[in-house]
Amino acid sequence: MAPTNGSGRQPDLHLVTEDDFLYEQDIVRDPWSTKPWLAYIGAKLQHGTVQEQAFVMERACLLLPRSYKLWKMYLRFRTKHVAKLNAAIFAAEYRKVNILFERALILLNKMPRIWEMYLKFLMQQPLVTATRRAFDRALRALPITQHNRIWALYVPFANSAGGDTAVKVWRRYMQVHPEDAEDFVELLVQVGYYTEAVHKYIEILNNPRFRSKNGKGHYELWSEMVDLMVEHATEVQTGYETGIDVERIIRSGIERFADQRGKLWCGLATYWIRKGSFERARDVYEEGITTVMTVRDFTLVFDSYAEFEESIIGALMELASTRAEKGVVDEAADFDLDIRMMRFEQLMDRRPFLLNDVLLRQNPNNVNEWEKRVALWGDNKQEVVKTYADAIAAVQPKKAVGAFHQLWANYAKFYEAGGDIRTARIIMEKAVKVPFKSVNELADMWIEWAEMELRNDNFEDAVRIMAKAVQAPKRSTVDYFDETLSPQQRVHKSWKLWSFYVDLVESVSSLDETKKVYERIFELRIATPQTVVNYANLLEEHKYYEESFKIYERGLDLFSYPVAFELWNLYLTKAVDRKLGIERLRDLFEQAVEDCPPKFAKILYLMYGNLEEERGLARHAMRIYERATRAVSDEDRAEMFNFYITKSASNFGLPSTRNIYERAIEMLPDDEARDMCLKFADMEKRLGEIDRARAIYGHASQFCDPRTNPAFWAKWEGFEVAHGNEDTYKEMLRVKRSVQAQYNTDVNFIASQALARAQARRAVEGGQEGGEGEEVDGEVADAMAALERQARAPIGFVAATEGGVVGGTGAKSAAPAAVENPDAIDIDDMDE
Structure with missing residues (x-):
């Protein structure tokens, strides 16, 4: 049986080979099934020519026109075949494929994939209208749930097409995807549809649910709209018909966005300049510089205003020069130029006042700025008076920044300088009621x-x-x-x-x-120490000495220490100078030192003692100095003892100072007691009391570590060499070793020495980074272990260590710990 094409007609036999008879027979047996066709097509795709492949696919699509799979395969085959051809040169070939797509869409118009293939294929061809119509047909044919697939192609096509086509497509697209309004606005600006772009901005800004894809805020979108209206002032249609009122829009922003007022005022003025309405622009500038609230905004508006005026004057001057070259005289134009130049000069002269207005609008209670405004007027008396009156009316006293009273005072001084003292008094009388x-x-x-x-x-x-x-x-x-x-x-x-x-x-x-x-000041209890001193000095100047002293006493009743110390100092000095009775002076001094803090006691006791030395008894002075050594602060006690010793020696001789020295050594801390011992020993040596001096040195030795105070031991050694014998010298050496051993067994001292040695070693070795802390800890641990071994050893023996050295640090560090008997005498040391 001869093969057919499925429609009863005989196919082109020259495209059917002997290898195809099997597939033809399968098709004849089941012509309405896609399976034999797919097998036939697959075999042709492997071994057949392009004509044979297209022949079989064409027969299949004719026989089964509703088969999506066959049409998709056939269309992909045909589009791939012409893909490498130039669409303009081979327009006929592309047209054949277009017709094939149209045939497929007759029954498969609900298949979005077929539409996508068709639309993509059309976008490769220079057929803008046909492609647009195909997109429209696709949107009409497909359900709305599939429209996103078409819009994904339609929008890029519209953008590439540009012009009215793009705008019309985007208008339809906005109905479905209003969130892409920013892109639509950008397109409108590109094609010059500025009025529609502004309308779209207004629609976006009025929609509270709109969210910018680019993350722009409400102000940023509003600012873009204003910039668009200002930049294209002559192209944006305004008025009642369009519903766009540029000035009203910008003024609403000025009220709402306080931090952008300067920029918006300049934008509004620029809008009127572009519209050619220069007078309205000038009015806007004037309103701007008189209403802005910050110096930054004022500077922005003023500079723009000055630049505008300069540009106008420059243009008029060019016209005037052109007329002059041509010999044309235009008095009206020259007069207009003169007026504008005068206006510009006046504007520059007003700048300081306008800037001052800005600062006063920020804070009308700023007194300093009102003073500056007065200074700006200079000799203009009328304006100065007006400014003072405005300032007094504007400033709220409780909120004034600066010296408000100085403003009133300067107001009165202004009239005073003019000779109108009566008006100045009226101002002062009002001022004290503010x-x-x-x-x-x-x-x-x-x-x-x-x-x-x-x-x-x-x-x-x-x-x-x-x-x-x-x-x-x-x-x-x-x-x-x-x-x-x-x-x-x-x-x-x-x-x-x-x-x-x-x-x-x-x-x-x-x-x-x-x-x-x-x-009256004392009655109101507002007197200060200075008041007391001034009052007392006043009475003293008029020879009322007793009354002056009473004032000091009243002041002392009002004030306690430390203020009372200054009053006592003055009072006692003047009382001593007046040569009052000694008993009265003693009573005053006793009152002064009774509750005096140790910090201030030294001076008062010295004055008291000096009084007794000059007008009283020396033993009374010594008793006062003795009280002072107990009453003064710790930092003054050593100095007070030295003074006491000096006075006692000069009044009663050196032997009288022994008790003072003993009590000083008992009361003073170790460092000061050591120095006091040395002075005591020197005093006894001068008296020839060698044994006493030696005993003092022995007592002081307990405060002096031989390693930290070598000067003391050198002095004692010199004393023994000069005044002692072999026994006393050996006793000195024994005491020295005993003291050194005492310090060596002090745990805190050992720890500090170990730390010092470790730090010194690190400094010598260049500060090695590893194991330094462990080395220090090891030093302390060795020292502590040595103490424990020595404590456990029998009396008269020294605990042994490795190498025979306590702590393992060497012979020098072992020497103090090697003392076997405190009473033993080191002959070697003596020989040295």
Whole structure:
């Protein structure tokens, strides 16, 4: 039987070979099954020609037009065949494949994979319209759940196509994927659809659920929109019809984004400049420099404003020069240029004032900036007065930054300098009623008023003003530090105010008036040590010595140590100079030293002792110095003992100092006791008491380690050589060895010596890094072990160690531990 193509028609027999009859027979037996066709196609793909392969696939797709597998295989075969051909040159070949795809899609239009193959194939050809229509047909044919596969190809195709095509495609795409709005905006800007881009930005910003794929925040998107509107001011359509009001949008940002106001003001002005509305731009700049709140924003807006004015003037000057070259005279244009130049100069002159306005807008309570503003006006009296008035009205006293009272004072001084003292007094009278932040400020304000009267030689008025300032009830219970009360209620307890008042009264009034003021200060209990001293000095200057002393006593009742020490020092000095009775002076000194802390006792006792030496009895002075050695602080005790010894020796001879030396050695620490022993021994040696001196040296030896205090032992040795004999010298050597052995058995001393030796060894060896800590520990351990062995050894023997050396450190370190009998005499040492 001859093979057929499945439709009853005879196939082209020249494409069917003898090897194909088996496959043809299988197809004839079961023509509606894909299995024999797939086997036939597989065999052809291995051994057949391209024509034979296409022939078999064509017959299969004609016979089974709904087979997705056969069509997919056939279409892939055909597209692969033309893939390497130039689509423009071989357009006919590509058209054949396009027709084949169209045939396949007649019955397989719900297969997204076929559509993807077709669309990808079309995108390789220069058929923009046909490709766009194919994409549209695909979207209409496929269910919406499969549209993402088509959009994945459609969007890149639209971007490559550009122009209106891309915009129209993206508009449809936005309905499905609004999250890609940023890419759509970028496309709109590229193709010049600026108005639509702005609308899209507005839509994004009004959508609270929108999340930027690029991680941009709300402000960043808003800023991009503003930059777009400003940059393309003439191309963005604004007005009621489009719903875009650029100025309103930017002003809303100025209110909302406080840290970007300078940039936004410049952007709004630039918008009007690009629109050609220069006057509106100038109005925006003026509004900007008068409303910004930071110096940074002000600098940004002002510099942009100045640059704008310079550019306008430059353009007008170029036009003027062009007219001059042509011989054309335009008086109106020249007048306009002059006006603009004057305006620019005025702008530059206003800069310091505008900058000052910025700082005052930041904090209207900044007194220093108000003072600077006054200085800016210079000799313009009208503006200076206006500035002072504005400052006083604007500054809240409790929140003032700086000396608010100084602002009032300068305001009054301004009128005073102009000769209007009456107005200055009115200002001062108002100033002292202001609820200042602190009592000090109010006190300074009263003082400023009084000083103004003094400058104008109105001394009585100055005194009257200060008397009014310190006016208070007879017994005031007001607490100076009570912040709940106003400064006016507490100012009468201000020491600064009373100090100025008393100096003023002292200089312009009588002594009695001055004394009343001082007494009032004591009544209010606001006196300071300086007040006491000043009052006492005042009375002393007028020869009221006893009253002066009483003031010191009143001051001592008010103040305790350490302040009382200074008062006692002055009081006692003046009392001694006045040659008061000795008994009275003794009573004063006893009162002074009664509760005196050790830190301040030395000077008072020395003054007391000096008084007794000059006007009393020497033994009383010695008794005072003896009390001083117990009363002074530890750091002054040795010096006090030396002074006591010196005075005792000069008054009663050297023998009288023995008890003093003994008590000093007993009370002083070891280091100072050692020095005291040496002095004691020298004194006994001068007296010829050699045995006494030797005993003192023996007592002092317990404080002196031979290795750390060789000077002491050298001195004792010199003493024995000069005044001793063989027995005493040997006794000295025995004591020296005993003391050295005592220090060698001190655990703390041994440990410190071991550490010192280890550190010295490390320094010699160059500071080796490994095992240093272990070596130090080994030294300490060896020393401790030596002590234990020595403690366990029988009396009169020394515990043995390896090599015969305690601690294993060598012969030198073993020498102190080798003492067998403390009473034995080393003849070798004596011979040395």
